[in-house]
Amino acid sequence: MDAPETSSRSGAVVATLALAGTVAAIMQTLVTPLIAELPQILDTSSSNAAWVVTVTLLVSGVCVPVSGRLGDLLGKRRMMLICAVPLVAGSVVCALSSSLVPMIVGRGLQGMGMGMVPLGIALLRDVVPTEKLSGSIALVSASMGIGGAIGLPIAAAVAQYANWRVLFWGSAVLALAVSAMIFAIVPDVPAGAKGQRFDAPGAVGLAIGLVSLLLAISKGADWGWTSGTTLGLFAVAVVALLVWGFYELRTRDPLVDLRTTARPRVLFTNAASILIGVGMYSFMLIAPQLLQFPKATGYGLGQSMLAAGLWIAPGGIMMMLISPLGGKLINARGPKTALICGALVIAVGYGVALPLMGTAWGIMLAGIVINSGVALAYGSMPALIMSSVPLSETAAANGFNTLMRSLGTTIGSAVIGVVLAQMTISMGGFTFASENGFRTGLMIGCGVALVSAAVATLIPALRKPDSEEVADGQQADADQAPARA
Structure with missing residues (x-):
């Protein structure tokens, strides 16, 4: 595709890829409003029903880096279309399920499609003009957080006012629509690693x-x-x-080039990504519980699932608004600075949450600040990665970075879960996480965000490639503007 055509279509391409990421994120949060009802819906125990959430995490963790490598080998657009197939199929299987095993199979299929996001980010390097690349990367990268934040109240509303199966039929329609948009709007470009083996x-x-x-x-x-x-x-x-x-x-021809991954610039970016994942998910786990715990506890706010989702939703909207500003910051000061700023803003958000956790508007304000920091951080990570790896590894490297973020959210969920399970109170025959437990969780989130900022300061400046690397296709522009093929 020549430059004029790329420029004229870049806006539609970016919108399509951002929507694809948002839809993929919605798939992950889809069952959140149903968690308490899943044992009854599927006629199983609570521990068995938890696999409906866990299986998506496991399958996406495996498939994201594999999809990224296949994107480099077969073409990123083609792999995005392939990823849409299990998203649609999984949604249909879940919608038709009445027992545990089919639901787990459907959720596993949905997890297979999560590689769509890093593929879309890597594709931007091929189809978006250089002057628009940073903002585009920031928006598409933040789409996972955007989808998670706005998907929760939408899913809660559907679950509350309609049959739960409507959630999955709706997700099937969304996945079909996104795949049609990708087919019609996103241009096909040659595979960066064509000819290599899988x-x-x-x-x-x-x-x-x-x-x-x-x-x-x-x-x-x-x-x-x-x-x-x-x-x-x-x-x-x-x-x-x-x-x-x-x-x-x-x-x-490795699945993941560990020599590239071990380069300090990539290594420290991935390390910061894990910590950012922990910092982001700590609030996502704490805020809904604080909002929904009964007022009788003295710190719970007694909100319904739908109301809690609506209080959280402004954070997702803020991510959408901040992402273009993050792109401008990357262009002006480089992605390293944007990552450090993002981590510090997340820490400030937790500082806001600690004194205001007793009010719904305080939690909403903290969510807005934290998600603003996440938008800055999420937009900078792919920019750092793509400016540091060869063109033939962009999708695989982004897939690995996405895996690091997911590993961070998993660790965050486990750590905060242990804290809240150990620091409890009993009331009316029920056990609740205590106020001190929530405060401890918020302090952990703040501390991890500060550590991620410190790690980000260790990311070295981009080394200018020598002539041999340029001849081999190693793309490395100035740190002020992420590389573009």
Whole structure:
């Protein structure tokens, strides 16, 4: 595609890719309003029903880096269309489910489609003019947070006023619409790693390691952190990932180029991504509970699920508004500065939450500040990654970075879950997380955000490539503007 045509269509392309990311995020939060009702809906126990949430996490953790690598090999647009297939199929299977196993299968299929977001971010480097690239990356990258924030009240409203199956039929229609838009609007570009082979053994090894690790983290609190099952899964994860890493360093066309990943600029960005994920999800886990806990506790606000979602929604809207400003900050001062600023803004948001957690408007204000910081951070991470890796690895590198964010949210969920489970009060025969538990969780979120800012300061300036790297296709522009093919 020539430059004039790219410029004329870039706005529609960015809007389509941002919508794709938003829809993928909505798929993740879709079942949140149903969690309490799932045991009755599926005629199963609460512990079994929890797999409806867990399976999406596990499958997406494996499929996101694999989809990214296939995007480099087969073409990013083609892989986005392929990712839309399990999103539609999974939604239909869930809508038709009346028992646990079909629902788990459907949610697993939905998890397979989550690679759409890093693919879309990587595709921007190929189709968007340089002057619009930073803002476009920021918007599409933030779409996951936007979809999560605005998807919750929409899902709650549908679940409250209509049959729960409408949620999944609606998600199927959204996925179909997005796939049609991608087919019609997003241009096809040559695959950056065309001709290389797909690393199937690497995909299997990574799947074993990731599933073991994510399962141990997400279910450790239920099974017991010192139980044989949890410790066994951690052991399998360590062994599998070490063997996988050894193999990846010696294969010709690895699934993830660990040498590239080990470069300080990429390494510290991924480390900061994990911490940002923890910081973001801590508030997402705490805020709905504070809003919905009964007023009789003395700190709960007694809101319905729908009302709680509406109080949280402005944070998602703020992400949408801040993303273009984040792009301008990246252009002016570089993505490293934007990442540091984002982490510090998240910490300020937690500082706002601590004294105001007793009011709904205070939680809303804290959510607006925290999500503003998330928008800045999420927009800067792909810019840092794509300015540091060869064109043939952009989708795979973005997929790996997305995996790091997901790992952060999983760790955040586990840590905050343990804190809230250990610091409790009893009232009327029920056990609730205590006010001190929530305050501790907020302080953890603040502390992790500050640590992520410190880690981001260690990201080195972009080294100017030598002539040999340029000849091999290594793209590296100035830190003031992310690279573009």
